Amino acid sequence: MSKFLEKKWNRMPPRRRLFLLAAATFASAVVAFMMLLRNAGVREVLYKAF
């Protein structure tokens, strides 16, 4: 993280920081799981099943 962003991040109120972190984690989890499921060939199985 750049110094500018780090400073801004540290000055942020804790609740907002936690909310942003949770949002970023959720978004990255969705992308990561979609990719991992596709790589494992599971997504295609789910598409066919439903």
Next chain:
Amino acid sequence: MNVCSIEWVVCLLLLSAVFFLIPGVRERQAFLCVCNVAFVATMIPNFAGWCALAGFLGIGFIAARVLLSRPRKWILVVYLVVLLAAFIIFKRYVFAKVLLPAALFRTIVATVGWSYMLFRQIQVVVDVYQGQIERLPLWNYLNFQLNIFGFVAGPIQRYEEFREHWKDLKPILSDAESVLRAYLRIFIGAIKMGLLGGFCFNSFTTCKNLLADPDRAAQMTHLHRVLLFLVIFYTYPIYIYLNFSGYCDMIIGGASLFGIRMPENFDRPYLSRNMIEYWTRWHRTLGFWIRDYVFTPLYKAIAGHWPQKAASLAFLCYFVAFFLAGVWHGSTWNFIIFGVLNGLGSSATKLWETFLVRKVGRPGLRSYLQNASVRAAAIFITVNYACLTIYFFRPELGLSYSMVKNIFAPHL
């Protein structure tokens, strides 16, 4: 088990939740030990593999225990010779096959994780010899060596760091921000490794297949072939970076859920201004290990024998140290070239620095280093040189050669 897989991520999340519920430190250690052994078991196919692993771990433990009571230099030397010989033979290094009888290489055993265990083991034994480690329980040693986080591909953790976390093993799940940071790091690592790295790898493979085939290469224009080569030349280092740094993100994030802090392994390596700095930013734990356990002892030995020549021979120590770092990466001829290029790059950096100090003195060197355009040029040269070294970072030497040949003369 592949780290960038749904099995690994789901196991990691479930096991970290179970880990949170375990009450005592001893029980948590036992739980993590079971996880370590189960993970290693997924990669060792037969009894011979387990015997080889036990032997490999045993050599280090016995040597360390002997050195704890009798810190003699000859014991350390014998241990290092036996360990490195076993490592070279079992890893089937191609240069060893040329030099040693073929009968030595008939036995094939699984050596997964040995490369990193070698570093951890030498670090423990050398630190014991130097008196930096005063106690070495078998329980700690085995869990340090077989640590699920870092068993396959690093980062290379030091024993003292591991022991600090191991003796007071506790989950971080009580702090919401730490947990979210750990999860975020795991998912971002997976995206870097699987999605972005996968895209680069696909681009690289497509271009490589086109350029490696002489018939298809002959049908293209020269400009087309050069462009294909440039895509290969730059996408492969990006892929290697995304793959390895993504892997390290997953490992560091995963380990922190279990209360183990793993060392950082990357710090924007493609912004390095020379090859010595590059090795403190790319696979940092390996670079630091090489500095502490190869470069420094070698330099001290030279300084001890030839004190007047030590400063001017430092470049030689850099060459040996980074040549070994390169060769360690793989057992084929390509990795020897990779090692030679890394050795040449780092020793050339040292020679250039010595030249500048002689020419303009220390204050002149400082102003040279602060100059923005010099810095930009240095980064440009270093990143291209690093890409050149990584061009050889794959097992097949023939392929590296045929791609270059097909740019100029595909019909030959």
